[in-house]
Amino acid sequence: MTVVYEDHEGQSTGDVPVRRIKFTINGQKMIAEVEPRLLLAHLIRRGLGLTGTHMGCDTTNCGACTVLVDGRPVKSCTMLAVQVDGREISTVEGLATASELHPLQEGFKEEHGLQCGFCTPGMMMAAKALLDANPDPTEEDVRWALSGNLCRCTGYQNIVKSVLWAAAKLRAESGS
Amino acid sequence: MFPSRFRYEAPRSLAEAIGLLHDGGDDAKVLAGGQSLVPLMKLRFASPELVVDINNVPGLDYHRTDPDGTLRIGALCRHADLEHSDLLKTTQPTMAAAAPLIADPIVRNRGTLVGSLCHADPQGDWASVVLALGGSVMARSPRGMRAIPMADFVTGPFQNVLDLDEIAVEAVIPAARGTRAGGYLKLERRVGDFATVGVAVALELSGETVTRAGIGLTGVGGSTIAATAAAEALTGGLLTADRIGQAADLAAEAARPRTDHRGSAVYKRHMVRTFVVRLLSRTEAMAERAA
Numbered sequence: 001m002t003v004v005y006e007d008h009e010g011q012s013t014g015d016v017p018v019r020r021i022k023f024t025i026n027g028q029k030m031i032a033e034v035e036p037r038l039l040l041a042h043l044i045r046r047g048l049g050l051t052g053t054h055m056g057c058d059t060t061n062c063g064a065c066t067v068l069v070d071g072r073p074v075k076s077c078t079m080l081a082v083q084v085d086g087r088e089i090s091t092v093e094g095l096a097t098a099s100e101l102h103p104l105q106e107g108f109k110e111e112h113g114l115q116c117g118f119c120t121p122g123m124m125m126a127a128k129a130l131l132d133a134n135p136d137p138t139e140e141d142v143r144w145a146l147s148g149n150l151c152r153c154t155g156y157q158n159i160v161k162s163v164l165w166a167a168a169k170l171r172a173e174s175g176s
Numbered sequence: 177m178f179p180s181r182f183r184y185e186a187p188r189s190l191a192e193a194i195g196l197l198h199d200g201g202d203d204a205k206v207l208a209g210g211q212s213l214v215p216l217m218k219l220r221f222a223s224p225e226l227v228v229d230i231n232n233v234p235g236l237d238y239h240r241t242d243p244d245g246t247l248r249i250g251a252l253c254r255h256a257d258l259e260h261s262d263l264l265k266t267t268q269p270t271m272a273a274a275a276p277l278i279a280d281p282i283v284r285n286r287g288t289l290v291g292s293l294c295h296a297d298p299q300g301d302w303a304s305v306v307l308a309l310g311g312s313v314m315a316r317s318p319r320g321m322r323a324i325p326m327a328d329f330v331t332g333p334f335q336n337v338l339d340l341d342e343i344a345v346e347a348v349i350p351a352a353r354g355t356r357a358g359g360y361l362k363l364e365r366r367v368g369d370f371a372t373v374g375v376a377v378a379l380e381l382s383g384e385t386v387t388r389a390g391i392g393l394t395g396v397g398g399s400t401i402a403a404t405a406a407a408e409a410l411t412g413g414l415l416t417a418d419r420i421g422q423a424a425d426l427a428a429e430a431a432r433p434r435t436d437h438r439g440s441a442v443y444k445r446h447m448v449r450t451f452v453v454r455l456l457s458r459t460e461a462m463a464e465r466a467a
Contacts, residue, residue, distance in 0.1 A: 017183055036184030036227065039218075058177050060215050061368060063282055072256075072285045078214045079286065080207075082184055083231060126282060147367040148280030 021085035025050070026094030034081045040074075041065045043081035044091060052092040052121050056150070063149030066122035067091050073129040075148075092121035095128070103169040104128060104162070113162030115153035122149050127163045135171055139164065179217035186229040190236075190316060190343065193228050198318055198341035200226040206343055207231070208251055211279065211287035212295045236345065239263065245351030251291070251344060255284035267356065268349070270378040274305045274360035280368035290344050296330045296399065299370040303330060303400040304392030305360060308378040308407075311349045317342040330399045354380035354387045357459040361451040362394070365438065371395040372438040375427070375451035379410070379459055386410045391423070391452065396444050397432035406430060406452065415460040424452040 018033050025048060032047055044053045044067065056064030058077055065076040068090040095102035104124045107113065114120045123146060130137055130145035137145070142163045143156070151159060187193040197204050203225035207213055216222040230236065236252035239261060247268065249258070258264055259275040278284055278292070278301055292302040293313055306326045313324045317339055329336055338344060362374040374394030380387045389410040391403040406426035413419055433444035 017181070019184065035181070037179040037181055037217075039178055039214075042178065058218070060211060060283060063280070066282055073282050074286055075282050077218075078211055078283075080184070080210070080214065080227075080229075082186070083210075083229065085186075145281055148282035 019082050019085075021082055023084045023087055023089060025089045026091060032081070036080060036082050038081040039077055040067070040069075040079040040081045040084060040089075041076035043084075044076060044089070047081075050091050050093050054118055054121055056118065056122075061150065062119070062122070063126065064119050064122040066125045066149060068125055068129055071129065071132065073126045090125070090128070092124055095124065102128075103166040103173070104131070106169065107162040107164075107166035108159075111158050111161040111165050113154065113159045119149060119151045119153075123151065123159055123163075127166065130163070131167055131170060135167060135174070137164070137167055177218040179214070180220060180223045182217075182224055183226045184229065185226065186232045188232050188234070190230075190233055190345065193230050193233060194316060194318060194341055194343055196226065196228045197343065200228070201340055204228055204340070206294075208291040209254065209287035211283045212291070212297065230343070241267070242351075247349040247351075249289050249347045249349075251288060251346060253289060255279065255287050255289065255292075256281070258289060259284060268309075269356055270305055270308060270358040270360055270376055271349075273358075274301050274362075274376065277301060277360065277362045277364075277374075283368065290347050293326070293329065293347060294336055294338065294344050296332075296334050296336050297370075298333050298397060298399050299374075299395040300400065301360065301362060301371060301374050301376075301394055304374055304376040304394040305378075306347060306349070306392075307400055307402045308358070308376040308390035308392035309349045310378075310388075310390055311347055313344050314346045314348060315339075315342045316345050321345075323348065327402055333398050352380045352388075354382040357381055359455045359458065361455060363447055363451075370438075373433075373444050373447040373451065375448060375455060377452065377455040377459070381459075384414050386413060386415060389423075391427050393427065393431055393448060395433075395438075396448060401430055401432065403427040403430040403452075410456075415456055420453055420456040420460065423456065424449045427452045 044050050054064040056062035060078045066073050067076045142160050185196050205224035207227050207229040236250040238250040239253045241247050255278045264272040289302050292300050311326050313329050357379045358377040360376045363372040371394045376392040378390040389407040391407045393401040406423040409423045428445050428449040431445050431448045433441040435441045
């Protein structure tokens with residue numbers, strides 16, 4: 001992996017602090033060399049080329065950059081890449097298999113849970129964490145769990161329906 | 177956006193972390209949840225040369241009570257841990273009410289209560305809650321451990337009394353002598369926004385008599401405010417409509433709101449009064465049912 005650092009006048013290459021970290025992303029084990037100030041979102045998008053994780057506001061408001069770190073949703077623009085050393089990351093790219101969409105992705109398709117689609121990856125990752133913890137959420141539970149993710153298009157109605165659709169499908173699949 | 181360049185250390189013990197801060201002096205910052213510090217660093221409002229990440233220090237993610245009922249919240253206890261805590265739901269009504277109102281659900285997975293106290297944002301919810309409960313911050317430095325009452329901890333907007341080589345390791349809420357009652361109400365434009373106005377009420381009751389009262393105000397001054405006169409007006413008596421009204425007036429007087437895009441000073445002061453009345457009326461109803 002190639003990482004290019006900003007050069008400041010008068011500094012030698014040895015002045016750039018770099019740390020080597022090990023982590024797992026979508027099941028794949030990785031080693032990366034990162035400058036401590038690199039944000040997790042930038043490691044994912046630029047370092048790993050996984051551009052499904054979007055950068056929206058860049059100020060911890062919108063939730064478009066939401067990924068799971070050890071199963072918990074976090075805003076990846078507000079975490080340093082060095083902090084995922086030894087941890088497991090899941091991004092939207094990890095949802096589908098080569099042949100099959102994840103029920104959440106199906107749900108967003110079936111219930112028209114997106115318009116421009118920018119917030120969708122973050123919505124899905126926040127929803128995934130909800131459904132992992134609570135397979136049978138109420139509409140209120142879904143709205144609460146997604147309240148840190150902003151959507152400017154849909155008015156949220158169909159996003160909530162999409163997540164409830166996915167929850168029902170996942171429950172049917174697991175036979176409960 | 178990204179922060180300016182810094183040296184990063186992730187110590188595995190508190191002693192090591194304190195040593196790093198001691199050597200780092202004025203240019204070092206502690207990173208816990210990072211939900212305020214990282215945005216500030218990205219905006220270049222903060223440009224520490226050394227970041228001491230305490231997330232790998234084991235044994236700081238707890239919240240538990242001592243046998244005498246004292247509640248202790250470790251420096252790495254996340255807002256989400258408190259939001260989902262059965263301990264808080266059964267023993268700490270004010271904290272249990274506030275936890276789900278901190279920031280938004282994603283931020284709550286990272287941010288910490290102790291970090292929020294240290295950040296000393298006048299619009300930070302936890303500081304008012306801990307003020308109302310008469311809590312304190314335990315801080316460790318090379319000179320040992322000291323307890324700093326919350327009322328003395330914050331010195332101004334985004335300023336606290338911690339020495340440069342001192343780490344806040346836990347927040348402490350003293351045990352209640354009576355039955356706890358109270359709550360937290362927050363006016364916000366949308367989830368995740370800072371409080372326009374927040375009010376924390378923490379009472380201890382013996383039967384229907386208030387034996388201890390604390391009221392904390394969020395977002396209506398240069399720091400979170402302890403409305404001590406309002407709290408004193410409640411102590412030692414029943415929660416009558418008269419006393420509730422009097423306490424609400426005194427709390428509104430203690431507020432120092434400013435007009436901004438979230439609302440006028442008049443409106444904010446009015447909301448302080450309204451929230452105090454709502455919280456106390458609710459408690460009064462609960463006390464009556466219990467009696």
